[in-house]
Amino acid sequence: MVTVEQWTGREAVLLQSVMRLSNRDFASTLGVAFGTVMKWRRQGAELVPLPATQQILDAALRERCTDEEQQAFYARLSPTVPAQALATDFSVPALGPCTVVSHKFLPAYIGDAATTLSGAGEHRPAGPGGLEQRTLPAGHPTAEVSRVHVFACGVAVVHLEEHHRLEALTDLALWRYRTYLADRAWAAERLAGLSPGKQPTGPEYVLSAYELRDNPWNGRGLETALQLLTTPSVLVDRTNPDDVVSLGPDVEQAKFAGGWAHPEAIQFGGGVSLGLAGWSGVAYHPQPDERALTMDDIVALELDAQALWALSSHVLAMVEAGQDPVMPREYGWRYLRGAYSRLTAARPVETAQHRAMREAILATSELPDRLRSAQDALRDSSP
Incomplete structure (x- = not known):
């Protein structure tokens, strides 16, 4: 051995x-x-x-x-x-059909346009970060559910929920990369259309979270499936971003046979439910007959996390451009400090499963470090 x-x-x-x-x-x-x-x-x-x-x-x-x-x-x-x-x-079964629900998050800092959008939106309870938000229908042409979440701090997060029946995980990886550029362009156009007279910046990236439902795997096979959902780049050739192609079915089969795992991904879950968080996304396989986390718990955390990532990116971009970062007083460094505390501090009623999920997602996203940097930059520039 x-x-x-x-x-x-x-x-x-x-x-x-x-x-x-x-x-x-x-x-x-x-x-x-x-x-x-x-x-x-x-x-x-x-x-x-x-x-x-x-x-x-x-x-x-x-x-x-x-x-x-x-x-x-x-x-x-x-x-x-x-x-x-x-x-x-x-033992690893032959590749077989599975059902995956995809959640895409497309965050963008839109500044003053948030005020216009908030007035037309429906109130939504604050998530784990305690961020005030409203929602509007997004009207995506193919998604089962599509919403624009508008945060009072000047950020919009487009959330797309899409369902897939797959013969292989490589099929999902191809779909993911082939739709990312189109989804970003569509989201930018949609945000601009919702706020006439404004020119909000479009999303810089797409973050995915997947719920793996019925599937042929268990044990090590299930772990490998979640690893591949979290890091699908190992299944495709992205040399040409405009023409992402499969590396072939043998590559996926080899990953299952060898029990492939990304060394920086973090597992979470409880009982027979299993989740995995990585830099490029999250994958989760819940068991409804267990007292497990729901996908709604993960979506709620990701909405706040991606909103804060976009906000902190805006602040740090100003610093990198040689400018003193300026934000409305109510969304200055104290606002970021409060959001940081709410996201990172354990709650008395929080379950161990929820805490593990929260810590895994925050650690792999590196959001806490980013929030601290943005908080320090805003504090240093305060009069």
């Missing part, structure tokens, strides 16, 4: 992934500082823990992991481990 000759941040993050622990729970389990875990995530293979910490990681793998978790760890550590060497529970 492959062994860990030298632990780095990459192997430590891999251990956290197979143990399915949040950043704080992983730190508590090992008896290390929360900041240490975050350094492992940021620096990966470039960071080599001290010998004493190497021993702690050895013991955690040997004594705190189940046999299945150890096998999953070794399989991901060494892609050369043959599939037949894994336990029966980790």
